Amino acid sequence: MRAIRDCADHPLHWREGTLRSHRLQAGEETLALISFQRLAGTTALAEVAEGRFCFERRGLWLPQVAIHQGDERGEELAIFEPQLWSRDGVLIGLHGPLYRWCRVHERGAEESALPCPCWEWQDLTERPLLHFKQLICLPHTRMSGMLTIEPAAVGLSLLPLLATLGWYLLVLYEHGATRPLPEVHTPRPRP
Numbered sequence: 001m002r003a004i005r006d007c008a009d010h011p012l013h014w015r016e017g018t019l020r021s022h023r024l025q026a027g028e029e030t031l032a033l034i035s036f037q038r039l040a041g042t043t044a045l046a047e048v049a050e051g052r053f054c055f056e057r058r059g060l061w062l063p064q065v066a067i068h069q070g071d072e073r074g075e076e077l078a079i080f081e082p083q084l085w086s087r088d089g090v091l092i093g094l095h096g097p098l099y100r101w102c103r104v105h106e107r108g109a110e111e112s113a114l115p116c117p118c119w120e121w122q123d124l125t126e127r128p129l130l131h132f133k134q135l136i137c138l139p140h141t142r143m144s145g146m147l148t149i150e151p152a153a154v155g156l157s158l159l160p161l162l163a164t165l166g167w168y169l170l171v172l173y174e175h176g177a178t179r180p181l182p183e184v185h186t187p188r189p190r191p
Contacts, residue, residue: 003049008149016142046164129153
């Protein structure tokens, strides 16, 4: 597997495979693989050229994602903590906040174009680092998206982690596994 940073200037595509696996590809070459451990679970292993990470969702009310080196028994590297009223959040390392995750407007999109969900990792000064553009998915189709890496992010030691964690979060959003608040069902009025 080639390092993601070596292909940062290529078009990068996330594609859903079979049995809840997702691949980051530059052309036909796989740069990262995310595999969910159980069909209905939220724990996933991410494999990149630099090693492996384990993403483990914790909690019910405001679920966090713990990031471990290797597998779920490995050293905890960081925690993704979502904001209360949105799916935006912060990646927190051992010594404090590292990066911001937020939904953004599609860059360069025409007003008449169909909007696609766009997310990005930013540094703490709100400088964009990695952009994720989820392509519109129809029901019962596979998830896919584009990843764009800004030149400022190519040298980051956490680039592989940010590239895989961002897509992992989008997969959870797509499958409804990270609702910031429980859904409220209001009774329908009777005729």
